[in-house]
Amino acid sequence: MREAGPPDGPLLILLHGFPESSRAWRKILRPLGERGFHVIAPDMRGYGSSDVPEGIDAYCLDLLVADVIGLADASGAPTFTLAGHDWGGIVAWAVAARHSDRVHRLVILNAPHPDTMRQEMRRHPAQLLRSWYAGFFQIPRLPERLLSAFGYRALRRSLLQTSRPGSFDPGEIAAYVEEWARPGRLTAMVNYYRALRIPRAPLGRITVPTLILWGMKDRFLGAHLATAAAGMCDDARIVRFAQDTHWLQHENPRQVVVEIAGFAQKAD
Known part of the structure; x- marks a missing residue:
């Protein structure tokens, strides 16, 4: 877990996605803390230095939601702003849906509202092709073998070849490889999809x-x-980054900080 900012500041929780860890927020953690937020970026269960529960059931959405609420409770915050990217965004949608009384503001970075995926894949068949890996990950054991082969080449490529050049430096990639190599980590990461x-x-x-x-x-x-997700919200605004990819907070951290801080500081 990574923290920044004053402990008595408004709580801001950042949830990372696949195949990262709390390291995903390293470029924006301190700048958000300097704006007065108490920023907490946990390693989600099974990632980084977190615990690695066994079994697919341990990664169901309800338990991932409970982890976030437990973290907020441990921080003593009755309400908090929640931001999530990729899988962290999926969990963030669920936290906001199940615990709307606890979430002051919700920020989503490139993550669909889960209820929209099936319909959107019917409307946009190309999305079915883009999401092929979610089906592949349902196969027992084989995904872990392929992801770890040749020094985790597939995972390294998933970061380097789908992001803008320079978004991930060699030291950051090496740190991720070290995390992926820890016992049980790959199975835990893939179990999010299996669940x-x-x-x-x-x-x-x-x-x-x-x-x-x-x-x-x-x-x-x-x-x-993004449009479909906004349609599931009573009050939503989309900010589109024309030149950025899935790895938005790595590529445009300054603007992401501006957007998150400005939105989180708004009064009810």
Whole structure:
């Protein structure tokens, strides 16, 4: 877990995605702390230095939501702003849906509202092709073998070849490789996707004020998903970053900080 800012400042929780860790926020953590927020970026369960529960059921959405609420409770914050990228965004949508009384503001970076995915893939068949890996990850053991082969080459490429040049420096990639190599980590990471097949109730509409930040050159998620997600919100605004990819906070950290801080500081 990484922290920045005054302990008595408004709580801001940052949730990373696949295949990263709290390291994903290193470029914006301190700048947000300098703006007066108490910023906490946890390693989500199974990632980084967090615990690695066994079994697919341990990564169901309800438990991931409970982790976030537990973190806020431990911080003593009755309400907080929540920002999530990729899988962290999926969890953030769910936290806002299930605990709207706790979330002051919601910020989503390139992550679809989970209830919209099936319909959007029917409307936009190209998204089905972009999301092929979610189906592949359902296979037992084989994904872990392929992801770890040749020094985690597939995961390294997933970062380097889908982002703007220079977004990930060699030291950062080496640190991720070290994290992925820890016992049980790859299976835990893939289990997020496997747990998608566990039945759950729809999240429904989001009543929390929401800001959606979207890198328009995302190779994994089409921009139509941002529009569909906003349609699930009572109060949402989309900020589109024309030159940025899925890895928005790495590529345009200054503007991401401006957007998050400005939105989180708004009064109810």
